[in-house]
Amino acid sequence: MSYIFVNPDNIVATELTPSGLGVALYNSFRAPIRGNIVQAKQNLKVLLMTRKGERWFNPDFGTNLMQLLFHPAVEQLKQEITEEIDAAVSKYMSYISLESIKIITAEENPELPYNVQVTLQYYFNSYEDTLNIAIPESNIIRTF
Numbered sequence: 001m002s003y004i005f006v007n008p009d010n011i012v013a014t015e016l017t018p019s020g021l022g023v024a025l026y027n028s029f030r031a032p033i034r035g036n037i038v039q040a041k042q043n044l045k046v047l048l049m050t051r052k053g054e055r056w057f058n059p060d061f062g063t064n065l066m067q068l069l070f071h072p073a074v075e076q077l078k079q080e081i082t083e084e085i086d087a088a089v090s091k092y093m094s095y096i097s098l099e100s101i102k103i104i105t106a107e108e109n110p111e112l113p114y115n116v117q118v119t120l121q122y123y124f125n126s127y128e129d130t131l132n133i134a135i136p137e138s139n140i141i142r143t144f
Contacts, residue, residue: 037129044096044122045131047061047063047093050062050063064084065085069116074105074108077103086098086101097122098122099121099123103116103119104119114134117134
């Protein structure tokens, strides 16, 4: 079964494929929910901001982005962040297609107000969107 999402800006109806991770506290065996690009972006944020082991019934859900921040080598750090994000998205959000992952560190750009800034460009049902993740010195992940 599929639902119809009506975009109020363009008044265009588009059939969507199954998507969604559910609420982070729900059992991981729940059937996937359906949603739109806003829901997909929120699900992506939840996936990336959840630490592995944080979800009781699914300890592999999430990423180890916070642990990677203490890696001393910048180029290796970029590669490991990219691999971590790519693995999590391909496993739990296969309905999202990652187009690019850009990573900027404070060592590369001293004017950057964060230790690491990650910009994801992705597609969801032919809609293109961007998600920015910033990790300041306080090690609290922020998205914008």
